[in-house]
Amino acid sequence: MNIRTAAIVGNGPPELIPDLGGIANEIDIWIGADRGALTIINHNIRPDVAIGDFDSTSNEEKKRIQQQSVRYATFPSEKDYTDLELALFEAFRFNPDKIYLFGTTGGRLDHTLINIQLLYHIAKKNILGIMIDKNNQLRLTLPGRHTIHQDNMFSHISFIPYSRYVSGLTLRGFYYTLTNETISWGSTLSISNKLLSNYGTFSYHEGILLVVKSRDGLSKAISTRARL
Numbered sequence: 524m525n526i527r528t529a530a531i532v533g534n535g536p537p538e539l540i541p542d543l544g545g546i547a548n549e550i551d552i553w554i555g556a557d558r559g560a561l562t563i564i565n566h567n568i569r570p571d572v573a574i575g576d577f578d579s580t581s582n583e584e585k586k587r588i589q590q591q592s593v594r595y596a597t598f599p600s601e602k603d604y605t606d607l608e609l610a611l612f613e614a615f616r617f618n619p620d621k622i623y624l625f626g627t628t629g630g631r632l633d634h635t636l637i638n639i640q641l642l643y644h645i646a647k648k649n650i651l652g653i654m655i656d657k658n659n660q661l662r663l664t665l666p667g668r669h670t671i672h673q674d675n676m677f678s679h680i681s682f683i684p685y686s687r688y689v690s691g692l693t694l695r696g697f698y699y700t701l702t703n704e705t706i707s708w709g710s711t712l713s714i715s716n717k718l719l720s721n722y723g724t725f726s727y728h729e730g731i732l733l734v735v736k737s738r739d740g741l742s743k744a745i746s747t748r749a750r751l
Contacts, residue, residue: 527551529619531610532559533638534579535626539656543568543625552617556610559626560588569593572613575606605634611641621651628656639663643685643731660736668726669734673718677736682706682713682725689730696723 529552532543543566555563557575561584564570573592577585578600589595598609607627614622622645627638638654642663645652654661660677663685671680682692684706694701698717706712725734 527619528621528623529554529614529617530623530625531556531607531614531627532562533607533610533624533626534558534630535634535656536629537562537565537626539629539658540626541655541657542566550623552614552619554610554613555588555592556626557606558584559606559610560592562626564588564591572596572610574598574609574613576600576602605637607634607638608641611644615648619650621653624652624654625656627654628659639733658738662734664732664734666727666729668724670722670724671718671734672722673720674736677738678717679737679739680716680718681735681737682716683733683735684708684710684730685733686730689727689732691726691728692732693726694723695725696720 528550530543530550531554532540533556540562543563547568552571553563553568554572554574555561555570557577558579560570560573560575561580564587570588570592572594573588574596576598577588580588604612611622624638628635639661642652642654642661646663646665652662660674680697682694688705688707690705692701692704692706692713694713694716696719698719701713704712
């Protein structure tokens with residue numbers, strides 16, 4: 524089955540999760556990882572899949588999730604994969620073009636860090652993966668030429684090396700341009716840039732690069748129409 528967009532909701536702090544109902548019409552498949560399924564339900568959306576060990580839910584909450592989800596898959600708490608990774612495997616079954624990840628930041632730092640690494644698996648399958656919370660949109664990219672669009676809600680754009688080196692980085696259409704630069708772990712050269720118009724491009728030859736759109740402060744609103 525081929526779908527356009529899947530959304531996975533994890534067990535991150537609810538206060539960092541934007542209004543999912545506002546983008547429901549953009550999502551073809553909703554997947555809840557553990558308590559993330561309850562978050563989907565609380566946004567008046569029916570999960571297509573609820574998956575995980577559900578060790579962070581009460582018996583009453585489990586019953587509610589089971590009753591309101593199209594499919595409910597439970598696993599033991601002692602397992603080789605995190606609940607979010609199980610949800611990601613489930614999303615891959617649908618062959619989506621894009622996967623949005625909500626509820627995957629905040630809370631435990633070890634979970635946030637490994638969730639960011641899961642973006643690598645998404646990128647290697649040529650799927651656009653975007654991690655979103657109320658203040659940030661994050662994407663992991665591989666070498667090549669990429670287009671990035673203006674989003675007034677997330678106007679700060681940073682390029683962060685996720686490999687030891689990123690070589691040949693070129694930025695066009697940004698306030699601060701770069702031409703064939705090499706950046707490495709700990710470099711702040713490409714932090715907090717801005718687009719000059721509706722879009723810009725970035726390209727590089729080698730390495731793995733995180734692209735972060737961010738903003739200051741919190742908001743109940745979110746835009747996903749301007750893509751990373």
